[in-house]
Amino acid sequence: MSYSPSIFITVDAVVISKEEQHRFVLLIKRKKEPYKNQWAVPGGFVEKDELVKRACQRELNEETGLDLDEKDLLFLDYYDQIDRDPRSRTISFAFRAVTPTRAEVKGNDDAEEARWFDVQDLPELAFDHSEMIQDALHKTL
Numbered sequence: 118m119s120y121s122p123s124i125f126i127t128v129d130a131v132v133i134s135k136e137e138q139h140r141f142v143l144l145i146k147r148k149k150e151p152y153k154n155q156w157a158v159p160g161g162f163v164e165k166d167e168l169v170k171r172a173c174q175r176e177l178n179e180e181t182g183l184d185l186d187e188k189d190l191l192f193l194d195y196y197d198q199i200d201r202d203p204r205s206r207t208i209s210f211a212f213r214a215v216t217p218t219r220a221e222v223k224g225n226d227d228a229e230e231a232r233w234f235d236v237q238d239l240p241e242l243a244f245d246h247s248e249m250i251q252d253a254l255h256k257t258l
Contacts, residue, residue, distance in 0.1 A: 126162070128169060128209065128212065129196075129209050130159045130213075130214065132158075132177070133253060133257055140254065141234060143232075144156045144231070144233075146228060152243035158246045159176055159228065161227065170190055170212065180225060181225070183222055193212055194252055195210050196245055
């Protein structure tokens with residue numbers, strides 16, 4: 118058994134807005150490869166001296182302008198499929214949040230665009246983000 122220092126920790130934010138009978142999820146259009154121009158949940162790499170939940174809050178704000186309090190980000194699950202990211206071995210810690218309305222968002226940093234999508238009409242998603250969204254929806258019924 119060998120130790121591989123090339124394992125990276127990432128975070129993902131599944132933000133759901135519940136409005137009357139509809140649910141919406143916040144997605145970003147990726148600006149860079151892999152999956153350039155594809156939709157994904159906001160997220161990114163955890164920095165060396167950063168706590169995981171704080172990294173999720175930071176990435177969400179950097180990519181969408183949405184500034185949620187850390188207490189509003191609830192742990193969803195970890196995602197560690199071997200080939201989930203074509204760049205390298207990554208383990209993602211996903212968090213979920215529920216908002217009463219769709220706040221104004223704007224793509225920034227690694228995001229070309231940020232937009233709310235009705236969960237009944239989601240585009241094809243990058244990585245394993247469809248699974249994350251389904252998991253979050255089951256926990257926020």
